[in-house]
Amino acid sequence: MAKIELRRVAKSWGEVAAVEPTDLTIGDGEFVAILGPSGCGKSTTLFMLAGIYTPTGGDILFDGQRVNDVEARDRNVGIVFQSYALYPNMSVRDNILFPLRFKDVDKAAAAARADAAARLVQVHELMDRRPGQLSGGQQQRVALARALVKEPQLLLLDEPLSNLDASLRLTMRSEIRSLQRKLGVTTLLVTHDQIEATTMADRVICMSRGRIEQVGTAEDLYHRPNSVFVAGFIGSPPINLLACSVDAGTLRVGEAKLRATGGAGECVLGVRPESVALGTGPFRGRVGDLEPHGRETIYHLETALGPLRALEAGASARFRLGDEVSFAISATLLFDARTTRRIEGAGADMPA
Amino acid sequence: MTAAIAAGRPDWDALATRARKRRRATTALLYCVLVLGSLPVVVPYLWLLTVAVSGRMGASTVVLWRTLAVVMPALVLWSILRLAVEDARRLRLFEFSLGAVTLLVLGAVIGPYLHADNFRFLWNANIADTLKGAGGVGNRYPSVWVAFGNSLMLAGTQMVLVVVTSTFAGYYLSRFDFRGRGGYLKGLLILHAFPAMSLIVPIFLIMYWVGLMDTLTGVVLVIVALELPFAIFVMKGFFDAVPWDIEMSAMTDGASRRQAFFLVVLPQVKVGMIAVAVFAFLRGWEEYVFVRTLIFANSNWTMSLYLFWMQDDIMGTDYAMVSAMGLFYVLPSIVLYTLCQKYLTQMSVGGIKG
Ligand SMILES: Nc1ncnc2c1ncn2[C@@H]1O[C@H](COP(=O)(O)OP(=O)(O)OP(=O)(O)O)[C@@H](O)[C@H]1O
Ligand SMILES: [Mg+2]
Numbered sequence: 231m232a233k234i235e236l237r238r239v240a241k242s243w244g245e246v247a248a249v250e251p252t253d254l255t256i257g258d259g260e261f262v263a264i265l266g267p268s269g270c271g272k273s274t275t276l277f278m279l280a281g282i283y284t285p286t287g288g289d290i291l292f293d294g295q296r297v298n299d300v301e302a303r304d305r306n307v308g309i310v311f312q313s314y315a316l317y318p319n320m321s322v323r324d325n326i327l328f329p330l331r332f333k334d335v336d337k338a339a340a341a342a343r344a345d346a347a348a349r350l351v352q353v354h355e356l357m358d359r360r361p362g363q364l365s366g367g368q369q370q371r372v373a374l375a376r377a378l379v380k381e382p383q384l385l386l387l388d389e390p391l392s393n394l395d396a397s398l399r400l401t402m403r404s405e406i407r408s409l410q411r412k413l414g415v416t417t418l419l420v421t422h423d424q425i426e427a428t429t430m431a432d433r434v435i436c437m438s439r440g441r442i443e444q445v446g447t448a449e450d451l452y453h454r455p456n457s458v459f460v461a462g463f464i465g466s467p468p469i470n471l472l473a474c475s476v477d478a479g480t481l482r483v484g485e486a487k488l489r490a491t492g493g494a495g496e497c498v499l500g501v502r503p504e505s506v507a508l509g510t511g512p513f514r515g516r517v518g519d520l521e522p523h524g525r526e527t528i529y530h531l532e533t534a535l536g537p538l539r540a541l542e543a544g545a546s547a548r549f550r551l552g553d554e555v556s557f558a559i560s561a562t563l564l565f566d567a568r569t570t571r572r573i574e575g576a577g578a579d580m581p582a
Numbered sequence: 583m584t585a586a587i588a589a590g591r592p593d594w595d596a597l598a599t600r601a602r603k604r605r606r607a608t609t610a611l612l613y614c615v616l617v618l619g620s621l622p623v624v625v626p627y628l629w630l631l632t633v634a635v636s637g638r639m640g641a642s643t644v645v646l647w648r649t650l651a652v653v654m655p656a657l658v659l660w661s662i663l664r665l666a667v668e669d670a671r672r673l674r675l676f677e678f679s680l681g682a683v684t685l686l687v688l689g690a691v692i693g694p695y696l697h698a699d700n701f702r703f704l705w706n707a708n709i710a711d712t713l714k715g716a717g718g719v720g721n722r723y724p725s726v727w728v729a730f731g732n733s734l735m736l737a738g739t740q741m742v743l744v745v746v747t748s749t750f751a752g753y754y755l756s757r758f759d760f761r762g763r764g765g766y767l768k769g770l771l772i773l774h775a776f777p778a779m780s781l782i783v784p785i786f787l788i789m790y791w792v793g794l795m796d797t798l799t800g801v802v803l804v805i806v807a808l809e810l811p812f813a814i815f816v817m818k819g820f821f822d823a824v825p826w827d828i829e830m831s832a833m834t835d836g837a838s839r840r841q842a843f844f845l846v847v848l849p850q851v852k853v854g855m856i857a858v859a860v861f862a863f864l865r866g867w868e869e870y871v872f873v874r875t876l877i878f879a880n881s882n883w884t885m886s887l888y889l890f891w892m893q894d895d896i897m898g899t900d901y902a903m904v905s906a907m908g909l910f911y912v913l914p915s916i917v918l919y920t921l922c923q924k925y926l927t928q929m930s931v932g933g934i935k936g
Contacts, residue, residue: 282830303836315831319849328845332836380835 232292232383232416233258234279239288241274248274250440251288256418261410263419263427266437267463272420273312275437276386279418281305292383303332308377308415309386312393314369316361322348322372323357329380347379348372350409367398374406378413385410385417391426403430424464428452436460453561458570461500461563467528470501472536473567481578486513486534492576493564499578500563503528506540508549511558512581517549531555606665613661625650634909636695637902648691656684700906724880726907729888736798736805736873736884737866743806744813744862745855751810752817753843757826767818773811781808782875789876796878804872809865813858820854821847856925864915885911 234256241249249271256262264272277283279290281302289296297305308329316325326347330340348354351371361369370390377385390406391399407430410417421427427434428448436443436451436459444456455461461469474483476497481490483499508529515533527547529540540557542548549555564576625646632645660680667673703726755767785804794800824847832842870886877887889911893904919926 277830280830280834282834302830302834303838305834307834309831309834311827311831313825313827315825315827317828317832317846319846328832328837329835332841376835 233294234384234416234418235289235291235294236275237289237291239275239278239285239290241271241278241283242286247440249278249285252442254435254442254445256416259414259416260433261407261417261419261431262433262435263421263431264435264437265421265424265427265463267422270437271440272422272437273388276309276388276418276420279384280307280309280386305384306380306382307384307386308380308382310370310373310377310388310390312389314361314373314390314393316369316372316376318361321358321360322353322364325361325372326357326375326379329376333380343379344375347375350378351375351405366393366395367402370394370402374409378409378415382415385415387417387419389421390419391421392423399426406430424466428464436463438463454572455500455563456572458498458500458565458572461565461572465502467503467539467541469563470503470506470538472499472501473497474499476564480582483578484534484536487582488535488578489580489582490564490576490578493566493573496567497573498565498567498570500565501538501559502561503539503541505559505561506531506538507558507560508540508542508555509557511556513557513559515555515557517551517553517555520547520549520551522547529555531557533557610661610665613664617657617661630905630908630912632692633902634700634906636692636697637700637905638697645692645695649688652684652688652691656680700900700902701910703903703907704910723892724883724888726885726888726910728881729883729885730910732798732882733867733885736802736869737863739798740802740805740809740866741859741862743802744809745859747806747810748813748817748858749848749851749855751814752819753821753847755814755818756821757829767815770811770815774815778808779871782871785872786875795876796882798877798882801869801872801876802866804876805866805869809862813862816858817851817854820851824850853925856922860918860922860926863918867915 234254236252236254238251238253239249240247240251252275264275266272274283278285281297281300281304285298290298292305317328320328323344326344327340330343335343345354348357351374353368353371353375356364356368356372361372364372370393374390387406391402394402403426419427419431428451433445433447434451435445438459444451444460446454451460451464455464458471462471472483474481474497476482476490476493476495479490481488481493481497481499513533513535515531515538517529518532518537519530521528521530524545526541526543529542529549531538531540559579562577562579564573564578565571566573628649629643629646632649633642636642636645660677663673663676663680667676755763789795789800789804792800794803828846828850829842832846833839837845868886869884870890873884873887874890877883880891883891889904889907892907893901
């Protein structure tokens, strides 16, 4: 178990910067997720921690010691690759035993440890099979057992669930989570699935274009996003983002004028779909389209503010296509359009 | 059928019968084309075989025609059987009896002609003296086993060198970036396309200067040099197909780069290595041009040279024996192909990019 620190760590491929100088601390035994769209540098960050890539700048510290120049094989890091990267020429048992070959462990002890690791992830009945004879979920567990058998000080998971079907993903999510609690191993999970990140991790790191946008709990990211990017990336259906301008307490958005608290100049108004309450309220709109989801309905409204997505819970849709509806908005977020940062305490939810 | 459609309900039985008929006609046509197409390929081999086991001084074709006269009808009959009989067990029974009858008839028709005398070169060290009209050639001819051993040496050493070099080179080309890598890859392809024959004079001169003239080592080096570009390219393709993260995984698991290579990567390109090895071996085994130009002493003869001199040099050549030698010469190739067929069909050449 280790405390991991990144100090101004950066990685570039020639001209292209995959990871901008980044600071980050992961506490001992903490479960942290890196969340971001494809190509934002998640895997690169992970591989730098594993020692597969050498950073082009900054320091990586394990328990306060600089490990930049320590080779991957000496770092004692367990890693589960997105493709699982099982060794196809070896049986499941040999796969799990593989990391122990290079450690000072005698045969009987190694076998016992491999068996325990396999039991932990429930693949002990598949020990003599080849990876090619396993299902995706089983391969994923074997990869996990192989990463855990060496009792790593850091466990790295690179989109481990993305190849699984929806229900298996749900089970594996909670299994990995409880396993991590049981073992107390410092864990870094990379994913582009926000639900995976928010449900599994203690803290979520939101990344975009090689930069950390925000670090926080699921609640932080959802209700207090630092930037337009985080607000837009977290939440499904996504937040409504409307370009607007604020002048002396008046916010102009589309053809409407709202009373604004805080903010000035060009801004972006963010309204979560579930913060649009249909039925009564000071605004009016027309239902342009609707998506029934069974448990909830998403309405696409045409309003004076601009197009708005509204989410309403309930089994059946209360409104039909073309209906005129009144609505209210609440819990709005206001961002500076130039810096894209959120303006603390600012918002607008009533007409001027 | 139009009536059926007009009635609003297609006649499934009629449609199924028609489909079955069409499928059968296609299969019949396919068999015909295959049999006719393979005839020109098969007949020379058959001729070699029949002459080798039956010929007496000179290449008579009686046995060949008799064999064909029995085998061809049997083939036709077999095709008809395959088409007509649908039940698998009955088909197997018919096939078995057909095979047995064919063999019996064949035995009766050509049996009296068969003899092993043409293979006397295998146990007769001084073969030239057993030939009619070859008096005085004496022991200019070494035992066939010397040539066989030389061929084996040549093909084997060459194979080992090609496999080892192309494996390491292919791995390096697949995994590491270095200046001029793209040019190197293109160069490999161009080298492969270059006709080796046009290099014969320079190679002759180089061998002469280096002092490897009339040695098997020299020929081995020449063939290795000519074979390597393609072999490296094939091996690079196989290494490209091995996922990068498996290697990285091995290295985070505690393996060194070399251990990762030998424990994890190499087992996955086994098929490629076998394929390259087989082709390299056969290339060395069938080598003629360079042994012909670079080797003189009869103690260094390979099988191809032995065969050449045997049919070229002796007055009144015993073609029946040359055929037997030919058979002896192709046997290792055929055995190797049959054993490694499974691997050879998996060989593919990777793209130049990557
Ligand atoms: N070996 C490499 N050479 C050059 N550029 C690379 C290399 N590896 C990654 N990159 C670039 O670095 C950026 C970040 O890549 P990275 O693999 O970290 O993305 P990611 O966040 O893991 O994306 P995904 O979710 O698709 O896996 C990408 O723009 C990618 O093109
Ligand atoms: Mg990735």
